[in-house]
Amino acid sequence: MAVKESPLGGAMERVMSRLDADSDGKISATELRDCVRASGEEMTAEEAEEALKAIDSDGDGLLGLEDLMKLEAGEEEKTECLRKAFRVYEMKGEGCITATSLREALGNMGERRTAEECEVMIRTFDIDGNGVLSFEEFTAMML
Template sequence: MRVFNQFDTNRDGKISPVELKQCVASIGGEMTAEEAEAAVVLMDSDCDGLLNLEDFVKIVEGANEEEKGNDLKEAFKMYEMEGSGCITPKSLRRMLCRLGERRSVEDCKNIIGYFDLNEDGVLNFDEFKVMMSC
């Protein structure tokens, strides 16, 4: 709520497209007036041309989800086998060793087997997301 109040510069309990644009600029981003207007139209639940607190929370949560997804993609790249698009028992073992956790290839097969939904012996990105959520 404190963040919302900081962006609600005229203290009317709503964030206008102009305030949204200023908000994005204050955190180092760029947004045109047209983009701010489009974002408000898209997220405005009561169709008054302004964002209330609930609308703002949805935007922030969406941004957090996108950031989490990007973080997971970066983590997946660290574990996958040289651009193969999957995590093999060997690549999992290699990464765990780098993190200071010694595991055998057999242990890694068992870990992968637990999360390997399509039973192909490796983890794809979707399976990796499931594993990381546990």
């Protein structure tokens, strides 16, 4: 008998098994904190509880696979919205936002900026210092 593959190719199941330290099929606030700590960040017990409350769909104070799948779907939707916004500002065909393309896009929206102002805006979020914004830098700026 063949095993039916999940729609996400098992990716969310793998995430769940990695986070679910006690293998009970749910992610507790403690497990969430441990995962965050393992990634080099810190999260208080209160922050973990609040994060769970925001995502928990059945009110049991724990995250199940369904909660993770909804969270992932929301992230994909947010990324697509950011990609659409990025395309408004990017230099056509270049895959990046330049001071010129930023100035032009802002002007199309009725917001007049000088070239120097646009250069400052780009520099503020230009993580790699190459003078333009990549999609990743744009995402960091928007979030």
